[in-house]
Amino acid sequence: MRKIEKRAVICMALAILLAAGMSVFLIRYFAEGGKWASSAFNRHLYDSNGVLISGTVLDRDGDVLSSVENGHRTYYENETVRKATLHAVGDLYGKIGTGVLNAFADKLTGFDLVNGAFGAERGSNLYLTLDARYNYEAYRALGGHAGTVAVYNYKTGEILCMVSAPSYDPLNVPKDLEENDRYKGAYLNRFLSSAFVPGSVFKTVTLTAALENLPDAETRTWNCTGSVQIGDETITCSGVHGEQTLKEAFAHSCNAAFAQIAEELGVDTLQKYTEKAGLTSAYSKAVAGCTYPATGEARFSFTIGAGEANGKSIREFGLLCSDGTLFARKTRGVIEKADDIEITGTWTIKF
Secondary structure (H helix, E strand, O other): HHHHHHHHHHHHHHHHHHHEEEEEEHHHHHHHHHHHHHHOOOOOOOOOOOEEEEOEEEEOOOEEEEEEEEEEEEEOOOHHHHHHOOHHOOOOOOOOOOOOHOOHHHHOOEEOOOOOOOOOOOOOEEEOOOOOHHHHHHHHHHOOOOOEEEOOOOOOOOEEEEEEEEOOOOOOOOOOOOOOHHOOOOOOOOOHHHOOOHHHHHHHHHHHHHHHHOOOOOOEEEEOOEEEEOOOOEEEEEOEEEEEHHHHHHHHOOHHHHHHHHHHHHHHHHHHHHHHHHOOOOOOOOOOEOOOOOOOOOEEEEEEEEEEOOOEEEEEEEEEEEOOOOEEEEEEEEEEEOOOOOOEEEOOOOO
């Protein structure tokens, strides 16, 4: 009898371990199944060189930016468009991690939790919010200089244009790509992965501070001679604007005038308005829960309680995924968070 009891306990323990293992597997399958299926080791989806041979990438107008023909991935027929959209679409070998061929490979294969990657040879269409025409014009406007150009619809969150340079033709990769300084940083998407000083955009913060703290801001003038000395620094301007009002200085984006205004306002005032503009910090917390309301949908709920994030001016909400993907949406207006406000909401992601 004791032997039977002992064996029963062992069987029960094994059953519990099996159930726990299956639970872990199912959790990971739901969370990472797409990554598993779209692994470069999957020869149904990738060729022997590691090139994704499933799915089509299109711009907002339906122009095909990249597709598979006769088992080989190809790109848009125009060379300049290929260069202009490279960092959004991605290269053949996954060097550009932010490109959709790499970041959204599971979407291109048509993977879902029920059917897996069945029918992956055909793949799925993935539409971008980008307009290839805008990217083409922006890339030409850069004129061979390193930099980035982007156009963002603040009402919808859509990115209409995203160009990064230097770039190259993915169908004719330069042999000296990794040695030639001309292509330095070519794998980097400067719009998504680089940090830049705010530049003249910050003048809007200085302007707001001036209007609210300098009593005669709208009636007085500032003189621009082409440069101004502020401490040990010489601030240069794009031209000589002479005597100008605040309105004129802002229209000219005059560095000299705004440097003088900033000096007059002082560090403490500018820091206060920088923080008020939401440029120095973000409030983050874990989502409250996740449900699956329908096939191919995940819904995340969040709550910012009455005692949280008080004093912050909320202009945007974001959902940051574990793989670094960020979904963001602007608010209709600025929410001044106070202790009498509780915010609840949901994010629904379709995949």
